[in-house]
Amino acid sequence: MECTLCKSELDLSKSHILSEFIYEYNQLYDSNHRYQVVSTNPNFKSKKPPKGIYEKLLCKKCEDHFRDLEDKASIQLKNLQDDTKKRASNFQFNTSNYKSFKLFQLSLLWRCSVSNRPEFQDFTLAQHEENIRNMLLNNRPGDTSDYGFYAICTPKNIDSVKQLIIAPEFMGNMFGFDTVRLIYFGFFWIFIIANNAINFPSELRERLFSKSGILTVFVDNKGMDSFLLKIALELRKAGKI
Numbered sequence: 001m002e003c004t005l006c007k008s009e010l011d012l013s014k015s016h017i018l019s020e021f022i023y024e025y026n027q028l029y030d031s032n033h034r035y036q037v038v039s040t041n042p043n044f045k046s047k048k049p050p051k052g053i054y055e056k057l058l059c060k061k062c063e064d065h066f067r068d069l070e071d072k073a074s075i076q077l078k079n080l081q082d083d084t085k086k087r088a089s090n091f092q093f094n095t096s097n098y099k100s101f102k103l104f105q106l107s108l109l110w111r112c113s114v115s116n117r118p119e120f121q122d123f124t125l126a127q128h129e130e131n132i133r134n135m136l137l138n139n140r141p142g143d144t145s146d147y148g149f150y151a152i153c154t155p156k157n158i159d160s161v162k163q164l165i166i167a168p169e170f171m172g173n174m175f176g177f178d179t180v181r182l183i184y185f186g187f188f189w190i191f192i193i194a195n196n197a198i199n200f201p202s203e204l205r206e207r208l209f210s211k212s213g214i215l216t217v218f219v220d221n222k223g224m225d226s227f228l229l230k231i232a233l234e235l236r237k238a239g240k241i
């Protein structure tokens with residue numbers, strides 16, 4: 001089969017769409033190593049699979065490339081989560097590695113986009129998918145404004161939010177650019193879907209993950225509380241809780 005990343009015809013291994021450490025560290029598995037999948041779509045049946053969502057996507061070499069990014073990102077994300085618990089207002093977090101953290105984040109978005117799994121069927125990066133594939137394949141994180149991102153969190157409720165993974169969704173636009181929201185590890189990650197943008201607004205650039213490895217994190221307790229309530233109400237309406 002063809003590897004989705006390098007396009008070589010090779011044996012493919014089962015790859016997690018969202019890395020396994022995200023499920024494990026945030027205690028998404030119960031004592032039987034199962035986690036709960038729910039959808040506000042009434043046609044999507046709730047289930048309790050034994051493993052995160054995976055699919056045959058990558059050859060061994062590409063899988064190892066992503067694993068390397070994951071190993072670094074898992075440490076950065078754990079430190080970020082610990083730091084967030086001590087915060088009460090917006091802050092900046094130093095990941096110390098622009099390249100690996102940026103590529104890891106892009107690898108998550110890209111995997112969700114190329115996945116054929118029903119959980120991600122509504123999400124596609126369309127023409128951006130190929131741009132991001134090239135960035136990942138060639139280990140090029142691009143400029144701050146190329147598919148940049150920032151985070152939003154609620155320090156007081158991070159222990160609840162960290163148990164949620166919500167597939168990426170397009171959320172309208174900011175300064176004329178499409179935005180995508182992905183929720184995992186206790187954070188809302190907002191991506192700006194732009195590349196090679198001319199005259200990229202400095203106001204937007206300032207909040208994006210910077211080349212010096214600094215992540216901007218916005219604290220929004222109120223906004224996230226109302227978001228959680230909205231999700232709960234939608235699930236209740238769909239008869240899922």
Ligand SMILES: [Zn+2]
Nearest residue numbers: 003006059062
């Ligand atoms: Zn490959």
